[in-house]
Amino acid sequence: MTADKKLVLVIGGTGAQGVPVVQALTSDGKYAVRVITRNAASAEAKGIASIPGVSILEGDTYNEATLRKAFSGVDYVFANTNGFAIGEKAEIFWGIRLYELAREFGIEHFVYAGLEYASKLGHFDPKYRTGHLDGKGKVTEFISAQPTTPMMWSILTSCLYAEGLWEFLRPFPDPQDPETLVFAAPLGDGLCPLIHLDDYGRYARWVFDTPARSSGLNLHVGTEDIGWKDLASAFTAVTGRKAMYRNVSLDEYFTLGLFPNPDAKIGRSSGQDDSTFVSYRQNFSGFWNTWKDNLTKRDYALLDAILPDRVKSIEEWMIKTSYDGTRAFVLRGASS
Numbered sequence: 141m142t143a144d145k146k147l148v149l150v151i152g153g154t155g156a157q158g159v160p161v162v163q164a165l166t167s168d169g170k171y172a173v174r175v176i177t178r179n180a181a182s183a184e185a186k187g188i189a190s191i192p193g194v195s196i197l198e199g200d201t202y203n204e205a206t207l208r209k210a211f212s213g214v215d216y217v218f219a220n221t222n223g224f225a226i227g228e229k230a231e232i233f234w235g236i237r238l239y240e241l242a243r244e245f246g247i248e249h250f251v252y253a254g255l256e257y258a259s260k261l262g263h264f265d266p267k268y269r270t271g272h273l274d275g276k277g278k279v280t281e282f283i284s285a286q287p288t289t290p291m292m293w294s295i296l297t298s299c300l301y302a303e304g305l306w307e308f309l310r311p312f313p314d315p316q317d318p319e320t321l322v323f324a325a326p327l328g329d330g331l332c333p334l335i336h337l338d339d340y341g342r343y344a345r346w347v348f349d350t351p352a353r354s355s356g357l358n359l360h361v362g363t364e365d366i367g368w369k370d371l372a373s374a375f376t377a378v379t380g381r382k383a384m385y386r387n388v389s390l391d392e393y394f395t396l397g398l399f400p401n402p403d404a405k406i407g408r409s410s411g412q413d414d415s416t417f418v419s420y421r422q423n424f425s426g427f428w429n430t431w432k433d434n435l436t437k438r439d440y441a442l443l444d445a446i447l448p449d450r451v452k453s454i455e456e457w458m459i460k461t462s463y464d465g466t467r468a469f470v471l472r473g474a475s476s
């Protein structure tokens with residue numbers, strides 16, 4: 141790569157989170173991007189390959205030989221591992237291994253897509269244990285303990301995608317009054333952060349563009365920390381349709397049909413059974429308990445300073461995306 145055009149390897153670049161990162165990096169031709177995919181012929185891989193400046197490497201991300209090919213000639217790395225596919229244990233291994241390979245290959249800046257370490261925030265009370273958060277949280281602790289020379293590192297700690305309101309978080313008609321849409325969650329009076337994916341991509345771009353500020357930083361991003369009562373009110377304000385929040389118990393939540401089999405284990409792509417795997421029920425119980433008890437915090441003044449034109453509320457996001465509460469697929473895994 142020439143000195144003025146850095147090559148960024150984006151792990152997870154065909155996914156819901158990776159695509160806006162690739163788009164933000166290539167929007168003005170400043171960066172070239174390499175994306176690993178298991179299937180270069182998939183619609184997602186073809187879509188990302190059609191962006192000028194993007195090259196595709198076909199292979200399995202969770203394989204040392206593929207990664208060695210992928211790291212060759214790269215300046216920067218953005219890594220979003222897929223904990224739902226590989227399970228918490230493998231996510232911890234590969235997060236640390238990616239960091240080690242980045243050092244070995246002389247990468248200048250390693251950016252890790254983190255999530256909150258729920259168990260630690262909850263003082264290891266098992267009610268907060270959330271495999272897909274904790275796995276990335278543990279890797280975040282490892283990276284945070286490393287020096288920023290010779291390789292800079294940054295962490296972008298995110299949260300639920302606002303775009304999940306089209307699928308995982310979507311409302312359903314109240315059986316007693318089908319005109320009213322119900323946003324149901326076991327959230328009590330807690331606030332849950334949501335992040336607009338376009339802005340997530342722009343934060344990633346800022347991290348690479350602004351190493352003097354971003355190196356050694358764990359930036360916790362979000363659009364708004366919102367209670368579900370306010371979510372329903374925002375929906376009514378934007379669409380004119382009646383909506384309400386139903387605070388459900390965890391038991392009731394898992395009967396809503398959001399998880400076809402709540403007792404299935406997370407880690408499905410590893411092709412083996414593993415006693416460390418947790419079920420969707422265990423995982424998402426810890427997950428909702430984490431937000432219900434407001435264990436996390438974002439610095440919105442800092443986020444405003446970094447992206448002054450960010451989408452600042454979920455109501456604004458609903459207007460921007462013409463949100464109407466219908467179902468659409470955001471996650472690759474959600475449609476399969």
Ligand SMILES: NC(=O)c1ccc[n+]([C@@H]2O[C@H](COP(=O)([O-])OP(=O)(O)OC[C@H]3O[C@@H](n4cnc5c(N)ncnc54)[C@H](OP(=O)(O)O)[C@@H]3O)[C@@H](O)[C@H]2O)c1
Nearest residue numbers: 152154155156157177178222223225300301409471472473
């Ligand atoms: N859902 C949310 O609200 C949310 C919020 C923050 C963070 N996250 C985290 O984001 C990660 C998932 O990324 P995403 O949201 O971009 O998901 P996604 O839209 O479902 O995309 C999955 C990505 O993982 C890649 N992948 C590599 N190996 C895979 C395998 N064995 N099985 C399935 N996919 C594989 C896919 O690449 P190919 O198919 O092209 O090979 C694709 O790039 C998870 O760790 C999750 O915890 C999710």
